[in-house]
Amino acid sequence: MSGGLLRRALGLRQAKIGLTLTGIVVLLAVAGALFGNMITGYQPDDFSGKPFHANGMAGTDGVGRDVLTRFLDGGLDLLGYGLAATAIGVLLGAALGMLAGYTGGWLDGLIMRGSDVLLSIPQLVFALLAIAMIGPKGWLLILVIGITHAPRVARVARQTTVGVIGQDYIKAAQLYGMPRRRILLREVLPNITGPLMVELGLRLTYSIGYVASLSFLGLGIQPPAADWGLMINENRIALVVQPWGVVLPVLAIAVLTVGTNLITDSLAAAAARRTTEES
Amino acid sequence: MIRMILRRLLISVLVLLVVSILVFVATLLLPGDPARAILGTQATPERIAALQEHMHLNVPVWQRYFDWLSGVLTGDLGFSTSTQGSVNTLLADRIGASLVLLIASAVISTPIGLVVGTWSAIRAGRTSDHVVSGFSLVIAALPEFVIGVALVVLFSTSVFKLLPSVTLSPPGTPVWERPTQLVLPVLTLVLVVTPYIVRMMRATMIEVLASGSVEMARLKGIPERIVLFRHALPQASGPVAQVIALQLAWLAGGVVVVEFLFRYPGIGAALIDAVNNRDVQVVQAITLLIAGVYVVVNLLADVVGIVTNPRLRTEVAK
Numbered sequence: 287m288s289g290g291l292l293r294r295a296l297g298l299r300q301a302k303i304g305l306t307l308t309g310i311v312v313l314l315a316v317a318g319a320l321f322g323n324m325i326t327g328y329q330p331d332d333f334s335g336k337p338f339h340a341n342g343m344a345g346t347d348g349v350g351r352d353v354l355t356r357f358l359d360g361g362l363d364l365l366g367y368g369l370a371a372t373a374i375g376v377l378l379g380a381a382l383g384m385l386a387g388y389t390g391g392w393l394d395g396l397i398m399r400g401s402d403v404l405l406s407i408p409q410l411v412f413a414l415l416a417i418a419m420i421g422p423k424g425w426l427l428i429l430v431i432g433i434t435h436a437p438r439v440a441r442v443a444r445q446t447t448v449g450v451i452g453q454d455y456i457k458a459a460q461l462y463g464m465p466r467r468r469i470l471l472r473e474v475l476p477n478i479t480g481p482l483m484v485e486l487g488l489r490l491t492y493s494i495g496y497v498a499s500l501s502f503l504g505l506g507i508q509p510p511a512a513d514w515g516l517m518i519n520e521n522r523i524a525l526v527v528q529p530w531g532v533v534l535p536v537l538a539i540a541v542l543t544v545g546t547n548l549i550t551d552s553l554a555a556a557a558a559r560r561t562t563e564e565s
Numbered sequence: 566m567i568r569m570i571l572r573r574l575l576i577s578v579l580v581l582l583v584v585s586i587l588v589f590v591a592t593l594l595l596p597g598d599p600a601r602a603i604l605g606t607q608a609t610p611e612r613i614a615a616l617q618e619h620m621h622l623n624v625p626v627w628q629r630y631f632d633w634l635s636g637v638l639t640g641d642l643g644f645s646t647s648t649q650g651s652v653n654t655l656l657a658d659r660i661g662a663s664l665v666l667l668i669a670s671a672v673i674s675t676p677i678g679l680v681v682g683t684w685s686a687i688r689a690g691r692t693s694d695h696v697v698s699g700f701s702l703v704i705a706a707l708p709e710f711v712i713g714v715a716l717v718v719l720f721s722t723s724v725f726k727l728l729p730s731v732t733l734s735p736p737g738t739p740v741w742e743r744p745t746q747l748v749l750p751v752l753t754l755v756l757v758v759t760p761y762i763v764r765m766m767r768a769t770m771i772e773v774l775a776s777g778s779v780e781m782a783r784l785k786g787i788p789e790r791i792v793l794f795r796h797a798l799p800q801a802s803g804p805v806a807q808v809i810a811l812q813l814a815w816l817a818g819g820v821v822v823v824e825f826l827f828r829y830p831g832i833g834a835a836l837i838d839a840v841n842n843r844d845v846q847v848v849q850a851i852t853l854l855i856a857g858v859y860v861v862v863n864l865l866a867d868v869v870g871i872v873t874n875p876r877l878r879t880e881v882a883k
Binding site for chain 1: 592711856
């Protein structure tokens with residue numbers, strides 16, 4: 287069923303543009319991390335010339351490292367962190383939301399009021415609170431961004447689950463005495479994949495934004511790692527002399543998030559069309 | 566209706582209370598001895614003992630929570646270890662500076678969002694509508710610091726050299742004395758927030774314009790302009806108030822990155838400093854403050870939703 291949704295979404299021109307943009311940046315990040323030093327001849331931490339000098343294709347950064355090499359090497363962590371945070375957020379949120387929507391009663395109340403509390407702290411501020419206490423660790427970034435996604439996904443999952451559980455096939459499954467976990471996985475989940483796919487895309491766009499923002503704030507991926515968000519922060523003092531150290535990573539992040547958002551919007555359009563066709 | 570509003574108010578108070586517990590419990594995550602974690606490894610035992618005394622680390626956790634909470638409720642936000650002063654004095658000027666950003670962005674983005682969204686809805690399906698939708702989709706995807714850096718490159722360093730890229734006011738003077746330094750931070754926030762308002766306004770208006778009551782008004786021969794302003798817009802106000810509130814609430818958190826980018830002396834920049842310095846009570850105070858704004862703004866939006874919902878109005882009339 288979700289296969290049909292994907293096919294329909296990808297039929298839209300907007301989705302094709304989005305897929306191309308995302309593909310370019312993903313390819314750049316993966317190939318750059320693998321073959322970057324073969325292309326430029328430098329390792330990310332190598333000294334290649336005077337600080338903020340026009341050495342090499344994109345110049346050097348504040349401690350004389352080659353900007354192009356670091357740019358090529360700097361996208362993979364961001365992608366990995368973003369994907370991991372999205373996976374945690376969507377899995378946790380979908381599980382809690384489905385459980386709340388299907389079970390109802392006090393469990394529903396507990397889960398949804400808990401979400402209300404988490405929702406009242408902006409995601410980035412929540413992440414900063416955790417980082418202030420524990421420190422800027424990679425696993426913490428992934429975990430805390432994932433956790434703050436969960437209540438947002440849970441709301442959607444709960445709402446769509448409530449819409450599904452009145453259907454006859456769920457009632458039939460209940461009559462057969464199918465255990466709750468099986469009903470949720472086999473009967474409910476396949477019927478709410480549309481909205482969940484939209485959430486997945488949305489959360490991925492936001493995850494990439496948050497990881498990059500935290501690195502930009504100096505509180506995400508830590509030096510001496512090469513990372514796009516961090517690069518922007520490190521090189522922005524020399525924006526006038528050597529703009530590439532800022533412009534390249536900014537462009538890459540922009541193209542990536544615009545690409546994922548275009549795909550997400552196409553998924554939403556395809557899912558909405560299916561709902562209207564069915565009703 | 567009054568009972569619904571009171572119920573909603575009670576929920577908000579409860580949520581804030583639980584948030585305060587969460588913000589407090591976070592400090593228990595500090596590895597090992599918080600006093601040592603804050604002061605670093607080179608601190609003398611006397612200083613650690615003094616800080617332990619100051620943070621009341623030798624009393625039970627629940628008592629510390631109530632001490633802290635009663636402080637916050639009576640307007641004493643605690644002690645800042647990095648500036649060696651009270652959190653109140655640290656934040657006093659900064660709250661005003663952040664509010665300037667927040668209010669200016671809201672005042673500019675809301676009318677633009679509503680007008681462009683409505684215009685786009687009226688012209689739904691035409692080229693101008695596609696252009697607006699495409700633009701808002703692209704801009705909505707960008708993280709705020711990407712928009713901010715792009716604006717700096719465009720207007721401050723590389724293309725045009727018109728506006729300052731950082732805040733230049735010496736500490737102590739109000740930020741609005743040099744209005745040019747406000748332009749780029751406000752513009753960044755406006756660009757971040759407006760697309761969401763446009764998209765929501767467009768979607769809501771398209772729905773409303775297709776509704777029965779608008780159809781009826783048209784059939785009665787009422788001019789389209791009056792249909793739009795008297796019949797359609799009031800119906801859209803509830804859901805749109807929600808989105809505006811959501812965006813305002815979002816701004817309360819979004820100022821953090823923008824203030825850091827432009828070195829703007831507000832609470833967001835103070836939060837980043839405090840996180841870097843492990844200045845625990847400042848982090849707690851600002852988190853709680855931002856959560857407070859978030860909850861209050863959402864409460865107001867729900868009240869607007871309840872008041873403008875015609876079904877709830879008639880319920881009261883009965």
